[in-house]
Amino acid sequence: MMASSALLLLQLLLLTSLVSASPHWGVTLNSAYKGKNPDGSVKISLRARGTFDSCGNFLDWTCSGNCDSVTSKVKEIVDTSTNSSSNHYQWCETEIIKEKSLLNDKPFILGASSYDWVTTRNSVVSGSFESDVDFGTRSDTKEPNNLPDVAIVPFLRVPENCPRTYKLAAFDLDGDKVRCRYGNLPGLECNNCSLPSGFHLDQDSCTLHYQQANHDSRVFGFEMVVEDFPRRTIDLSYSDGSSVRKIPLFSRRKRDSSWGSWTPAVSTATATPTTITVTATTTTVSSSTQNVASGPLSKQPLQFSFLVDPAADSCQEGHYLPILVAPTPAHGERIEAEVNKEMEIRVKAHADYSVINNIIFSGPSAVTKHRDVNNDFVLRWTPVGDDLGDHYSICFVVESEAGSSVYQSEMRCVLVVVRKAQIEATVTCTETTMKVEVEKDSFFGLQEDHLRLSDPSNTICSLNRLSNNTHIVAIIPLNGCGTEIEEDDDYLIFKNEITTVEDNLNELITRKHLVEARFYCQYPKRGNVTLSFSAHRKNVTVWEKGFGKFTYQFEFYQDDQFGAIYDPNFYPLEFDIGNRIYMQINASSSINNTKMFVESCRAAPYDNPNFQPSYSIIENGCNVDQTVQTHPTSNNRRFRFSMDAFKFIGLHDQVYISCTVMMCEAGNPNTRCSQGCMNSTSSNVRRKREAMVQSGMHFVSQGPLRLKREADIRGGSAFNLNLNLVFVAGCLLVAIGMVCGVLIYKTKASRIRYQPLSSYEN
Numbered sequence: 001m002m003a004s005s006a007l008l009l010l011q012l013l014l015l016t017s018l019v020s021a022s023p024h025w026g027v028t029l030n031s032a033y034k035g036k037n038p039d040g041s042v043k044i045s046l047r048a049r050g051t052f053d054s055c056g057n058f059l060d061w062t063c064s065g066n067c068d069s070v071t072s073k074v075k076e077i078v079d080t081s082t083n084s085s086s087n088h089y090q091w092c093e094t095e096i097i098k099e100k101s102l103l104n105d106k107p108f109i110l111g112a113s114s115y116d117w118v119t120t121r122n123s124v125v126s127g128s129f130e131s132d133v134d135f136g137t138r139s140d141t142k143e144p145n146n147l148p149d150v151a152i153v154p155f156l157r158v159p160e161n162c163p164r165t166y167k168l169a170a171f172d173l174d175g176d177k178v179r180c181r182y183g184n185l186p187g188l189e190c191n192n193c194s195l196p197s198g199f200h201l202d203q204d205s206c207t208l209h210y211q212q213a214n215h216d217s218r219v220f221g222f223e224m225v226v227e228d229f230p231r232r233t234i235d236l237s238y239s240d241g242s243s244v245r246k247i248p249l250f251s252r253r254k255r256d257s258s259w260g261s262w263t264p265a266v267s268t269a270t271a272t273p274t275t276i277t278v279t280a281t282t283t284t285v286s287s288s289t290q291n292v293a294s295g296p297l298s299k300q301p302l303q304f305s306f307l308v309d310p311a312a313d314s315c316q317e318g319h320y321l322p323i324l325v326a327p328t329p330a331h332g333e334r335i336e337a338e339v340n341k342e343m344e345i346r347v348k349a350h351a352d353y354s355v356i357n358n359i360i361f362s363g364p365s366a367v368t369k370h371r372d373v374n375n376d377f378v379l380r381w382t383p384v385g386d387d388l389g390d391h392y393s394i395c396f397v398v399e400s401e402a403g404s405s406v407y408q409s410e411m412r413c414v415l416v417v418v419r420k421a422q423i424e425a426t427v428t429c430t431e432t433t434m435k436v437e438v439e440k441d442s443f444f445g446l447q448e449d450h451l452r453l454s455d456p457s458n459t460i461c462s463l464n465r466l467s468n469n470t471h472i473v474a475i476i477p478l479n480g481c482g483t484e485i486e487e488d489d490d491y492l493i494f495k496n497e498i499t500t501v502e503d504n505l506n507e508l509i510t511r512k513h514l515v516e517a518r519f520y521c522q523y524p525k526r527g528n529v530t531l532s533f534s535a536h537r538k539n540v541t542v543w544e545k546g547f548g549k550f551t552y553q554f555e556f557y558q559d560d561q562f563g564a565i566y567d568p569n570f571y572p573l574e575f576d577i578g579n580r581i582y583m584q585i586n587a588s589s590s591i592n593n594t595k596m597f598v599e600s601c602r603a604a605p606y607d608n609p610n611f612q613p614s615y616s617i618i619e620n621g622c623n624v625d626q627t628v629q630t631h632p633t634s635n636n637r638r639f640r641f642s643m644d645a646f647k648f649i650g651l652h653d654q655v656y657i658s659c660t661v662m663m664c665e666a667g668n669p670n671t672r673c674s675q676g677c678m679n680s681t682s683s684n685v686r687r688k689r690e691a692m693v694q695s696g697m698h699f700v701s702q703g704p705l706r707l708k709r710e711a712d713i714r715g716g717s718a719f720n721l722n723l724n725l726v727f728v729a730g731c732l733l734v735a736i737g738m739v740c741g742v743l744i745y746k747t748k749a750s751r752i753r754y755q756p757l758s759s760y761e762n
Contacts, residue, residue: 023118024127025051025091025219026154026304027059028362029110032390033135033144034099040239041068042102042135045386046110047095049362051154051305053118055080055092061129063100065108072099076365081358083399083406084155085307086217087119093154095365104239105144107134113187117221118305122196124221129301130188136236136244141174145236147298148172148228149415151362151393157307157408160215162315167331168206168226168302169393169413176228176297177249180206183223189301190223196306210306219305227296236297245292312407314353322349322356322398322409331412337383338421345379347396349409354400363394363416372486387418429521434483434494436519438472450500454482457698463498472498478521495520552661554702557582560631562640572704575645585661585700587637595636595666597621597673601659603705617643617657622677636666645705656703 027050034043050059058075073096080092102108113128135144151169158164170178181203183190195201198213199220206226213220229249237243317323328347329335337343349356359369359377367381379394395413399406424442428435453461453474461481466473476483478494486493497518555565556573562584566573575581587596599621604614616624618641623630631640639661664673 022052022057046098049095051093058096061112066106068101120221121218132299139235146173149393151395159312161311166208170206171415196220213308215310219307224302227299322351333414342382347377349398351400354402356400358399361396383418391417434476492523552700553586554700579645582642585639598639599660603655658701
């Protein structure tokens with residue numbers, strides 16, 4: 001129980017607690033226990049996020065009660081946007097991180113007051129907040145109490161005619177009951193201590209419902225409080241021998257909302273609640289404890305701005321309001337991160353009648369946001385050693401525009417828990433390869449016979465080639481072994497992974513990936529280009545039991561005579577819409593009496609046939625594109641076809657043609673080669689392969705292709721970075737410290753994974 005004298009002292013100190021010349025949009029405050037110093041004092045970390053009109057302002061506060069000294073202070077920018085209310089040019093969320101020492105583990109109070117809000121429509125003028133922090137040792141977990149982790153996107157908006165539901169981030173690792181209420185202590189928790197009209201707050205589920213309000217250029221200022229209560233009676237004990245008993249929050253009769261009879265708004269998106277697992281323990285409550293407190297274990301401020309915009313033509317998500325789609329994580333999803341390893345959260349949204357243009361978020365200030373060439377957003381963060389054992393909420397919203405109107409998706413929040421590194425590995429990036437070295441002792445679930453890269457079909461991709469007794473070692477070409485290429489505004493990113501599998505590696509589909517160690521090399525797109533290699537794909541050589549050694553060659557030809565191929569030095573090839581593209585796949589085999597069959601061909605922006613979106617040319621042996629024409633040949637191991645250059649090429653900087661091919665015993669009516677074109681239903685039937693009947697399926701590809709570009713009207717030429725033509729020299733990048741090699745560990749459930757045949761030559 002907090003002493004009344006401490007509260008009085010806090011009220012006096014708060015008058016000078018915040019100095020800021022910039023109007024305020026919102027506040028969150030999080031506190032974490034960081035252990036004890038040798039002298040018995042307690043280390044804590046305080047993270048205060050404030051949102052202002054400019055990025056030069058930071059939230060500050062006072063400490064009352066058990067306070068000592070600040071050992072370090074860091075100020076950073078979290079996120080900023082010019083998609084603000086019409087009364088303000090921008091908002092900017094900043095974070096100040098203080099490492100403090102406390103005299104002991106007794107409770108203390110943080111707070112601030114008398115800071116100016118932005119102009120609000122609900123008469124919130126002078127802001128204030130109060131945070132009660134208690135790191136006493138719990139009788140149920142035998143560990144210091146964890147406070148709920150609180151976060152929110154500081155600026156929310158919605159069209160006036162679109163009811164919406166917001167799940168607020170209030171995660172508690174102790175499994176306590178979390179309650180979100182509106183502030184009710186004037187001058188300490190709030191200025192105007194009333195929930196704005198048109199909203200309903202479900203305190204027990206921490207859910208805010210917007211139903212209706214007229215649009216206005218001013219925001220609503222929300223002044224809320226997040227509290228946690230034990231689910232059963234516990235004791236909090238302290239190093240001085242004292243303790244306090246905390247009791248559960250008893251059920252309360254649900255009260256009507258502030259505007260009478262109300263029907264809850266139905267959200268079009270289903271949010272998955274977070275599940276916090278607490279190890280069952282026997283709680284021992286001391287019978288000698290005399291101090292019983294019915295209040296919360298702690299309380300934290302949650303303040304933000306909410307703008308009601310003019311009406312939208314449609315409130316259906318996916319029309320004007322962006323709808324979040326896979327692989328976006330669900331609200332409340334728990335994500336495990338590792339110290340010194342970059343984690344990423346991929347966010348994808350769709351809108352038919354507005355243009356997706358931004359993601360805004362709130363989280364640790366070291367989180368960065370990116371947008372890749374597929375217009376997906378990526379939030380990236382690398383926890384450091386001091387984050388070990390901590391947990392952080394990250395909330396995000398995707399924004400779109402249509403004319404002068406700005407729309408937001410639903411808000412989702414995830415909980416990131418930081419643990420120690422699970423796999424000890426080193427990644428080295430050069431101008432043409434990635435080298436990964438993994439300590440075998442650190443690889444959970446290691447089955448050496450079943451380890452493989454994304455595509456192990458080429459001998460250079462075998463993990464047995466360089467590995468030793470202590471380390472799994474692989475040197476992977478940037479354009480081989482299933483390496484995938486991603487691109488954002490600043491970087492080229494080459495990714496691969498080591499996985500354990502339990503399937504026959506000759507099968508097309510692998511169903512039991514148990515563990516994966518993902519790694520990548522990241523290269524800045526801006527820099528001196530000193531090394532290049534041909535984009536033209538090499539021949540693919542395969543060895544299969546029963547079929548011996550055979551090689552696939554995929555080439556583009558200049559005309560229907562199939563006499564002259566395009567010079568590999570001319571790649572990427574350029575075509576006009578409607579130009580005829582002539583292609584030939586040829587197989588040479590050490591075994592006679594064999595036949596080649598092309599099962600499918602697709603076009604995709606990357607040299608990866610499973611990349612989406614893709615354009616189907618041939619599927620299940622059937623022509624899909626209406627312009628496809630096959631050209632007869634007397635050679636059973638040769639396939640010639642052509643088609644018109646298509647608009648799909650123009651939608652991307654470049655595309656590759658990738659085909660699934662296989663070898664069969666010639667003249668055998670029971671092989672897939674003899675069945676030819678099959679509809680999608682019958683093609684799903686898979687036959688067990690026998691020796692000398694048919695091979696496994698393999699991927700071959702060629703490219704890239706692109707549409708011809710018009711000359712730059714300003715004179716000179718526009719430079720476009722081609723992923724397959726140039727790489728930044730590794731020696732230069734290493735010298736300036738800009739090559740980044742990263743390994744990510746992830747346990748995973750069974751899933752289907754396709755295995756493209758490497759385009760790298762033996």
